[in-house]
Amino acid sequence: MNLQTLFQDFNPSKFIVHSSLMVFTALFALRLDGSINWSYWTVFSPIWFWKFMVIAGATVGSYVWWRYPHFRLEGEAYVHYKAMLISLALHLILLMFELLVCDKLQSGRHLWILVFIPLIFISIVSIAVCIWAVKHDRSFELELFCAVNMLQFIFLSLRLDGFTSWSWEVVFVPLWIVMCLSLVGVLYTIIFAGILFRTPQVNARQRRTSFNSALAYTLLVVPVLVFQVLLTNKLDGDISMSYSGVVSPLFVSYVTLLLMSFSAKGGNKWWFGIRKDFSQFLLSVCPFLQEYANIAYSAGRGSEQNDRSSTSNNASQQPIVKEKNHKKSDLMKPVVPVISIEMPD
Numbered sequence: 001m002n003l004q005t006l007f008q009d010f011n012p013s014k015f016i017v018h019s020s021l022m023v024f025t026a027l028f029a030l031r032l033d034g035s036i037n038w039s040y041w042t043v044f045s046p047i048w049f050w051k052f053m054v055i056a057g058a059t060v061g062s063y064v065w066w067r068y069p070h071f072r073l074e075g076e077a078y079v080h081y082k083a084m085l086i087s088l089a090l091h092l093i094l095l096m097f098e099l100l101v102c103d104k105l106q107s108g109r110h111l112w113i114l115v116f117i118p119l120i121f122i123s124i125v126s127i128a129v130c131i132w133a134v135k136h137d138r139s140f141e142l143e144l145f146c147a148v149n150m151l152q153f154i155f156l157s158l159r160l161d162g163f164t165s166w167s168w169e170v171v172f173v174p175l176w177i178v179m180c181l182s183l184v185g186v187l188y189t190i191i192f193a194g195i196l197f198r199t200p201q202v203n204a205r206q207r208r209t210s211f212n213s214a215l216a217y218t219l220l221v222v223p224v225l226v227f228q229v230l231l232t233n234k235l236d237g238d239i240s241m242s243y244s245g246v247v248s249p250l251f252v253s254y255v256t257l258l259l260m261s262f263s264a265k266g267g268n269k270w271w272f273g274i275r276k277d278f279s280q281f282l283l284s285v286c287p288f289l290q291e292y293a294n295i296a297y298s299a300g301r302g303s304e305q306n307d308r309s310s311t312s313n314n315a316s317q318q319p320i321v322k323e324k325n326h327k328k329s330d331l332m333k334p335v336v337p338v339i340s341i342e343m344p345d
Helices: 003-008 013-035 044-067 069-073 078-109 117-135 140-148 150-161 173-197 204-236 241-264 278-285 311-333
Strands: 295-298 305-307
Touching: 003 278, 013 044, 013 241, 044 069, 044 078, 069 078, 078 117, 078 140, 117 140, 140 150, 150 173, 173 204, 204 241
Parallel strands: none
Antiparallel strands: 295 305
């Protein structure tokens, strides 16, 4: 385990989103089961926290953008700032949908088709956003999720309002298609990891990376599929399981997503106007972390060893490594005599 890599690859945005969704899922299931009697406005508090962080981050980032014009010349500042504004706009529309859902659950006003209008609008806009993100090499997980589930949102609203009497298995047909495609992707990662394990030319690091990817996608997709099956049977009345039991497989996916956020890298550098990677910002604010972020743990000769090194130690050890490599290369050179003695015939 390398703490330096852990700090460098951490993505705080994804960690906040996934942790908020995990807490909200637990509270919402308990509220549906009647285990807690909180109002839905309180149950949605993790969602409000998520949106508050988005709005606060975009506000501070915009202030820094307009207050310090020379910061706009740093690398791809315009692309990062535009991506932040696009994400803010989508989150504001998503916030409108969440407010309507919370009000509908609490008071029973409005039709579900009216509640889902902001979500359907996001699905249409997300198609253009995904194309823009591909051109500028940006991540688009939320946009892709909304774009591929537009038909699912329409089916849900019609079924909840009673305009259709389809069974929930039919209502979730668009989601079944998405899950089948996801399973194909999981199967591909597993087969690819198996091929790398059987290939002797591949080093251990590549094998470990492929195995971790296959394991992560498996733990991410399979629990969601199990949850969808349980939810469909629960809504159709085929099983009498509580909602807490129905959503329990989702927590495996949530934990997987939280762990993957520590290796997600990237992220927009203009949230809160930090203008740098989160790891660099955190180490500049908390200098004492520089010592702990430079620790690596490895196992060798049957026992665990703790190798602790600082930047100065790495600099002092570099000539030694070069000297060893130099000596090793000298040993591999052929020995040629200085004076060539020709043997007579």
